[in-house]
Amino acid sequence: MTEREVIKMVLEGRKPSYVPWSFGFTKEAKAKLRSHFSPVELEDALHDHLLKLGSDIGFFTELGNNRVQDVFGVVWDRSIDKDIGNVEGCVLPEPTLKHYSFPDPLDRRFFDDITGRIARYGNRFRVFQIGFSLYERAWTLRGMQNLLMDFYDYPEFVHELLNTIADYNIAQVQEALKYDIDAVYFGDDWGQQRGLQMGPKLWRDFIYPVLGRMYAAVHKGGKYVFIHSCGDVDELFDDLIGIGLDCFNPFQPEVMDVAALIQRYHGRLVFHGGLSTQKTLPNGSVEDVRAETRRLLALGREGGYIFAPAHDVEGDVPLENMLAFVELLQSQPGYRNKE
Amino acid sequence: MSILNDLRKSVIDGDMVLTQELMQKALLESLPPEQILKEGLINGMAEVGRMFECGEYFVPEMLIAARAMKSGLTLLRPHLIKANIQALGKVVIGTVQGDLHDLGKNLVGMMLEGAGFEVVDLGVDISPQKYVEAVKEHRPDFVACSALLTTTMPRMKDVVLLLGEAGLRDQVKVMIGGAPVTEKYAADIGADLYTPDAASAASRAQELVNKQR
Numbered sequence: 001m002t003e004r005e006v007i008k009m010v011l012e013g014r015k016p017s018y019v020p021w022s023f024g025f026t027k028e029a030k031a032k033l034r035s036h037f038s039p040v041e042l043e044d045a046l047h048d049h050l051l052k053l054g055s056d057i058g059f060f061t062e063l064g065n066n067r068v069q070d071v072f073g074v075v076w077d078r079s080i081d082k083d084i085g086n087v088e089g090c091v092l093p094e095p096t097l098k099h100y101s102f103p104d105p106l107d108r109r110f111f112d113d114i115t116g117r118i119a120r121y122g123n124r125f126r127v128f129q130i131g132f133s134l135y136e137r138a139w140t141l142r143g144m145q146n147l148l149m150d151f152y153d154y155p156e157f158v159h160e161l162l163n164t165i166a167d168y169n170i171a172q173v174q175e176a177l178k179y180d181i182d183a184v185y186f187g188d189d190w191g192q193q194r195g196l197q198m199g200p201k202l203w204r205d206f207i208y209p210v211l212g213r214m215y216a217a218v219h220k221g222g223k224y225v226f227i228h229s230c231g232d233v234d235e236l237f238d239d240l241i242g243i244g245l246d247c248f249n250p251f252q253p254e255v256m257d258v259a260a261l262i263q264r265y266h267g268r269l270v271f272h273g274g275l276s277t278q279k280t281l282p283n284g285s286v287e288d289v290r291a292e293t294r295r296l297l298a299l300g301r302e303g304g305y306i307f308a309p310a311h312d313v314e315g316d317v318p319l320e321n322m323l324a325f326v327e328l329l330q331s332q333p334g335y336r337n338k339e
Numbered sequence: 340m341s342i343l344n345d346l347r348k349s350v351i352d353g354d355m356v357l358t359q360e361l362m363q364k365a366l367l368e369s370l371p372p373e374q375i376l377k378e379g380l381i382n383g384m385a386e387v388g389r390m391f392e393c394g395e396y397f398v399p400e401m402l403i404a405a406r407a408m409k410s411g412l413t414l415l416r417p418h419l420i421k422a423n424i425q426a427l428g429k430v431v432i433g434t435v436q437g438d439l440h441d442l443g444k445n446l447v448g449m450m451l452e453g454a455g456f457e458v459v460d461l462g463v464d465i466s467p468q469k470y471v472e473a474v475k476e477h478r479p480d481f482v483a484c485s486a487l488l489t490t491t492m493p494r495m496k497d498v499v500l501l502l503g504e505a506g507l508r509d510q511v512k513v514m515i516g517g518a519p520v521t522e523k524y525a526a527d528i529g530a531d532l533y534t535p536d537a538a539s540a541a542s543r544a545q546e547l548v549n550k551q552r
Contacts, residue, residue, distance in 0.1 A: 077439065080464065086439040144442055148399040149406070152353065192398075193518045194535060199397030278519045282489045316490045 003049040004182065007125035010303050011224055011246055013267040017334035019300040021307040022050035022272065026083045028315025029322065036319060043121075047330065049306065051124035053117060054110045054176065056131035056187055057084055071103040074140045083312070092142045092161075095154040100141075102164060105171035114179045127226060128176040130169050131187040133214070135198075135207055137165045151202050158206055166210045170217045183224035183246070186214065191231015193255060200235060212243040219244050226272070230311070231255060241268055249273045250310040253292075262299050272306040274299075275325060281309055281317045289324040297332065342368065343378040346411065350383030351390075353403030355410045362411040372418040376455070380408050380415070384453025388538030398446065401537065405449035412452070426457035428480035428548045431473045431511075433461035435484050435498065438491035443517055443537070447483060450541035456481075467494065467501040474507050481544055484530075486517040495520070496528040512547060516540060 037045040060068035066079040076085030139147040226247040232255035251273030349357040387404040390396040514532040525533035534540040
């Protein structure tokens with residue numbers, strides 16, 4: 001059975017022969033792993049079950065001085081956060097789209113590598129990624145504080161902005177559906193450590209209907225919908241299932257009860273993530289990491305679960321802690337790499 | 340007094356225009372500035388904090404309430420100075436070195452201001468040395484440190500240590516917060532106060548100051 005088939009089994013609510021996985025690492029963490037696994041390429045050493053296609057954070061133009069600009073015109077300061085960066089300035093200083101043009105959703109850079117990567121890693125489950133897929137795209141353009149106040153000050157503008165972002169994403173989904181992909185993996189953080197940033201009412205009024213449009217476009221093509229959304233957002237799961245969500249990530253154990261949720265949503269929603277990146281990975285011992293990984297594998301034995309650290313692993317995590325979960329995953333009975 | 344009740348309500352509703360109108364009205368009626376501050380603005384923000392803590396309000400409601408409060412405070416400030424009304428205390432606030440996230444820090448600053456504190460906002464990516472310099476310059480009652488990342492959280496410990504080395508540790512209370520920060524971490528590094536959100540940061544700081552008086 002291929003990795004692709006195992007993930008499909010999990011998504012269909014069936015019991016897999018082992019718990020599948022797909023990890024994420026920041027540049028600093030990747031560098032540690034790369035030197036450990038060298039000369040084997042990291043992508044080959046880790047045997048991720050998800051083949052990530054397109055680009056989760058998009059493409060950037062170097063501006064110098066640790067600054068890059070994304071295709072939407074947003075400038076990111078990467079002097080500290082080397083992976084994504086922090087938004088600098090404001091592309092939409094006023095609550096209007098009159099003077100702004102969206103980029104071309106069919107920019108070939110998002111699609112050019114799909115065929116080649118599927119040829120190389122065809123056994124894996126293929127996900128086309130669309131990061132910053134709604135609320136996050138809106139605040140990176142408008143500024144987070146501005147956008148949060150716009151919900152009250154300029155609601156029509158917020159509706160227009162979110163729907164225009166969705167139109168851009170739907171055009172990308174339709175293009176991606178021309179390839180032999182399995183799912184679209186959206187990313188959009190709505191949560192805080194406790195509760196939603198904008199609260200459930202504004203989320204349902206503004207974000208939910210637009211998500212429904214995007215998810216429908218994916219389902220119309222017969223593919224699965226994944227979402228990555230950081231923070232304490234489990235109150236939204238029933239709503240998200242209602243518009244066709246199939247898999248939720250990052251499943252942070254610091255903000256939600258992972259054991260109870262796997263059981264409660266078995267057969268209705270798959271979880272991807274679960275290993276503590278705020279506590280265990282940076283601060284725990286190798287044995288702590290092993291113990292938490294074993295607990296998660298036991299929870300996922302009946303299905304409904306894809307293992308991962310609950311965020312891209314940061315550079316403060318010791319190599320031994322990363323290897324601890326990688327080794328446990330790869331040594332599961334029932335798993336045999338065929339690549 | 341109904342005008343102050345209305346003022347309080349306008350802050351809770353985040354209605355900046357109404358807050359300004361009612362503030363002007365209260366000042367025209369020569370109500371004591373300290374009473375306007377406490378019953379109108381501070382009481383309003385305390386209710387906003389309570390609603391945030393119990394999950395009725397979220398960040399947008401807090402932001403527009405703080406904006407309304409601030410616009411009222413701008414009109415009131417000259418009258419507070421004239422009447423020699425002192426702030427409840429002074430807080431130097433910043434996001435720690437290596438961290439550029441500012442929303443959590445801004446919310447804490449707004450809530451502290453709404454609780455009657457004078458807030459000196461140092462900004463983001465603030466080195467321990469800069470906190471120490473700011474403590475020397477501003478003589479605050481509190482130093483407030485924010486961090487969103489596990490990678491930057493350890494800088495909070497450096498702030499506590501450097502304040503000690505500079506002989507300033509007894510003069511200020513150190514409060515910390517941010518997504519990965521916990522009560523235990525605060526105890527481990529010798530910080531005085533951890534709070535999980537902006538609303539409780541303001542109310543706990545208020546309690547500490549009142550206890551000392």
